[in-house]
Amino acid sequence: MNPEKKWFAYAGKEQDVILNTQVFLSRNIEGIPFVRRLHTAEKQEVIGLVREVADSPQLSLSGLFTFISMETVSKAQAVSMAERGLVSPEYIARREGKGVLCSQDEALSIVLNGDDHLLLHTNRPGLDLEGAYDAADRLERILSKGLSFSFDSRFGYLTQNPANLGTGMHASLTLHLPALSASGSVPRIAASLSRLGMDLREGMAAEGEADIYRLTNRVSLGISEQEALFNLKSIGLQIVAQEREARKAFCETENGKDRICRAMGTLLYAQVLPQKEAMELLSSVYMGVSQGIFAKPEYSLLAEIMENVQPATLSLAVKSENSHTLDIARAKYIQERLQKAEKI
Amino acid sequence: MICQACGKNTATTHVKTVRNGELREYSLCGECAKRLGYGNLFAEFGKGLGFLGMRSPEITEEERCACGATWEDIVRSGKMGCAQCYETFYTRLLPVVERIHGSSRHRGKSPEGNLPQVAPKEEGGLLLVKKQQLKEAIETENFEEAVTLRDEIRMLEAKHHES
Numbered sequence: 001m002n003p004e005k006k007w008f009a010y011a012g013k014e015q016d017v018i019l020n021t022q023v024f025l026s027r028n029i030e031g032i033p034f035v036r037r038l039h040t041a042e043k044q045e046v047i048g049l050v051r052e053v054a055d056s057p058q059l060s061l062s063g064l065f066t067f068i069s070m071e072t073v074s075k076a077q078a079v080s081m082a083e084r085g086l087v088s089p090e091y092i093a094r095r096e097g098k099g100v101l102c103s104q105d106e107a108l109s110i111v112l113n114g115d116d117h118l119l120l121h122t123n124r125p126g127l128d129l130e131g132a133y134d135a136a137d138r139l140e141r142i143l144s145k146g147l148s149f150s151f152d153s154r155f156g157y158l159t160q161n162p163a164n165l166g167t168g169m170h171a172s173l174t175l176h177l178p179a180l181s182a183s184g185s186v187p188r189i190a191a192s193l194s195r196l197g198m199d200l201r202e203g204m205a206a207e208g209e210a211d212i213y214r215l216t217n218r219v220s221l222g223i224s225e226q227e228a229l230f231n232l233k234s235i236g237l238q239i240v241a242q243e244r245e246a247r248k249a250f251c252e253t254e255n256g257k258d259r260i261c262r263a264m265g266t267l268l269y270a271q272v273l274p275q276k277e278a279m280e281l282l283s284s285v286y287m288g289v290s291q292g293i294f295a296k297p298e299y300s301l302l303a304e305i306m307e308n309v310q311p312a313t314l315s316l317a318v319k320s321e322n323s324h325t326l327d328i329a330r331a332k333y334i335q336e337r338l339q340k341a342e343k344i
Numbered sequence: 345m346i347c348q349a350c351g352k353n354t355a356t357t358h359v360k361t362v363r364n365g366e367l368r369e370y371s372l373c374g375e376c377a378k379r380l381g382y383g384n385l386f387a388e389f390g391k392g393l394g395f396l397g398m399r400s401p402e403i404t405e406e407e408r409c410a411c412g413a414t415w416e417d418i419v420r421s422g423k424m425g426c427a428q429c430y431e432t433f434y435t436r437l438l439p440v441v442e443r444i445h446g447s448s449r450h451r452g453k454s455p456e457g458n459l460p461q462v463a464p465k466e467e468g469g470l471l472l473v474k475k476q477q478l479k480e481a482i483e484t485e486n487f488e489e490a491v492t493l494r495d496e497i498r499m500l501e502a503k504h505h506e507s
Contacts (some may be wrong), residue, residue, distance in 0.1 A: 032409040075367075082362040089360040092367060149455060150427035155441065156450030157429045162441055163385055166438040169453035195476055197446070203382050204361060222447020231472055275364065311365025321365070 008303040012126015015299040016030055017240045019174040019212065021037045023086075023132040024118040025140055026168040030148040031040035034123065034160040035113050043097025043113045050112060053146030061142055065110070077314035082204075085123075087111055089204070108135060114161050116168075118143070125300065129171055129229045136169075137225075137255035143185065156221055166221030171229055173236045178211040178287045179246035180239075186213065189239065196220075198235055209276050210283035210306065213241065231234075242276070250292045260288040268338055272324075273331040278309055281332075297341035304337035305337055347373035351382065357382055384422035385444055407432065446475075470502050 008020060029033060032046060054061050070078060071094065078092040087100060091114045101110040103231045111119040120143075122135040151160040156170035164170070180186050190200040197219040203212035215236055217228045250256040263284035267273075273281075286302050307329045308314065315321050318329045345355045348370045359382045362368070372382065395465030408414050409432040415427025424430065430437060443446045474497050481490040 007409065008475055028426065034424055034479075036421065036423050037413065037425050076365070079362055079365055079367060083368070089362045089367060092362075093360045093369075100352075119445055136467050144455060150453050152427070152430055154448065154450060155430055155453070158424075158430055160423045161385070162424065162437070164359075165441065165446055166445065166450050169452070197481070199381060204461060219445045219447075221441065221445035222449055222450075222451055223445075225451045227451075264394070311405075326365075 001139055002131070005105065006304070006307075007105045007123045008101045008125055008307060010125050011126060011300055011301050012128055013297065015126040017243050018127040018236065019176055019299075019303060020126065021124045021128045021132045022172050022174070023120075023122045023129070023136045024172075025136050025169045026116040026157065026170075027118045027120065027140065027143075028158060028160070029117050032117065035116060036160060038097070038113070038157065040097040047097070047099050047112050047118050049147065050110065050118060050143075051101070053143055054110070056146060059142050059145055064103055064108070065101035066104065067074075068102055070095040070100070071171045074236075076312045076315050080310070080316055083310035083313050084307055085204075086121075086283065088114065090114075095331045101331050108139060110139075113159055123313045124332055125303070127173065127233070128222075129173075129233050129342070133151055133169075133171065133225065133229055141318070163218070164220055166223070167225050167228065169220055169225055170216055170218075172216035173243045174209060175200075175213045175215055175236070175239060176286055177239070177243050177245070178283050179250045180243050181211040182250060183246055185242075189242075193235065196231075196235070197230065200239075201282065210279040210286075212283075246288060247291055251287070251293065251333065256295065260284045260291075260293055264294060264338075265289060267334050269335070270331045271325045273309075273334065274323075274327050275311055278334065279306070279332055282306055297338060301337060302342055305334055309333065345371050347371060347376050349373070349376035382490065385440065409433070471497065474500065 002211065012018070012020070029046065029049065032038070032042070035043070037279075038046070051067060053059065054065050056062065068081075073095075074083075078095065080268055081087050081100070082089045082092050084106070086102065086106060086109060091098065092112065093201070098113045100112065107123050108275060109121045111121060119231050120136050122132045122138050122139075124132045124135075128275065134165070152158055156166035157164075159165055169312060177186060186200070193200050193215070197217065199214075199216045199218050201214055201216070202208040203210075203214055214297065215232065217223075217232050220228065223231075251260070263281040267285060282305060285294065286299070289297070289302070311326060312325075314326050314330060314333075320329075345507050347353045348356045348501065352419055353373030356384050357372050357377040359377065359380070360367060365452050370464060372380065377384075389467055407426055409429045411428060413429055415436060416431065418424060418429065421422055423486070438448055443465035478490055478497060480492040481493060
């Protein structure tokens with residue numbers, strides 16, 4: 001797999017429930033129409049402008065980013081980027097005139113010509129809204145020295161989709177909610193949060209199988225960045241408390257403990273593991289670690305495993321697209337990583 | 345084509361997702377799209393003015409923004425054409441923006457960078473809850489309660505602004 005240490009390989013706060021924190025800032029360059037109205041050549045110009053600023057020796061970003069052109073990566077690489085959350089599935093559907101500036105640890109990236117000219121994206125392990133926002137804000141301020149962003153005093157930062165107006169900021173917490181999922185409470189919680197301007201949604205395909213959800217602030221106009229982050233944090237922590245309560249109850253039952261222990265057993269010894277099953281088992285083991293049923297592995301290792309066993313990502317490492325081969329490779333990889341952790 | 349989520353209504357939106365190492369496209373109806381977070385906000389809020397009995401601004405001929413976008417384009421695609429569109433179609437946009445965000449006034453940072461952030465305090469979370477209660481009071485036609493809440497909210501917001 002990838003030898004360089006990525007952002008999720010580090011420990012974070014409240015990591016038993018909050019897997020990671022992400023902050024997105026949408027920006028458009030003044031004087032250039034929004035993405036939908038640009039031809040490929042014009043989109044490439046936008047990329048050129050941003051890359052120039054990013055590489056400028058006068059600003060402090062030089063050397064920080066690598067540019068990944070969506071026009072030249074392979075299909076598997078593009079899908080892997082979506083699996084890893086670097087870009088959305090929508091983004092990879094059409095690849096002309098698109099590219100991503102990405103830091104080596106993937107904690108910081110600028111997605112170009114998606115919904116807007118620029119989408120600044122930061123990632124932090126666990127709960128760290130202040131850290132994630134700070135990094136995004138600093139990046140934005142530096143970029144704004146070389147680029148003028150469309151702004152209106154009434155509507156704030158102007159975006160292609162009016163849902164992103166105002167601060168242009170969407171912050172989200174990735175939550176692991178196996179116990180609340182098992183009790184069927186999530187739809188009810190999501191409905192009440194929706195009325196408060198927050199969305200609680202199931203993660204993308206594979207993540208859904210691991211009971212992973214995202215809590216995001218939907219409203220970005222009429223509220224300051226700090227207020228939105230504060231509200232997201234308060235509500236996030238309330239859900240964390242609810243999940244912890246539900247987990248205690250779940251793990252007190254023999255059936256609950258059994259599910260968790262069997263999951264570890266399968267992961268340690270299975271020879272063939274399909275993706276869906278692997279995610280369900282990893283979810284149970286993650287819960288087991290949080291409840292002290294297992295002392296190891298660490299959350300950061302589990303996060304790393306979850307990321308690396310995604311089908312397209314795995315196919316790049318194993319150099320095969322055959323699903324049976326991948327299922328074998330997946331089982332072997334998980335076994336190796338878990339058994340290594342046990343020995344430490 | 346039938347919606348792949350509910351299997352009942354006609355599909356109007358196509359969303360992309362990644363599954364089993366492949367990019368997949370799913371067709372959804374308006375309701376399911378909204379529920380799963382893929383709604384077209386203009387379709388939801390932009391066209392609804394007629395139903396609410398509100399008069400749409402008079403449209404004599406199709407206005408076109410400098411970038412070439414018409415209001416029709418915007419509502420159909422759910423996307424604005426350029427920054428200037430916000431000025432060109434301001435009157436028609438205002439109610440849509442209000443519905444989406446519950447506000448039409450920016451209160452975050454600006455490019456000058458030194459605008460003071462509205463600092464959250466205890467009232468921050470409380471304000472959110474009170475606003476939600478106000479909405480519910482209005483929906484249930486409990487107007488006395490709504491008036492009390494509105495006054496409380498005004499006081500909290502005044503305190504916010506003083507700091």
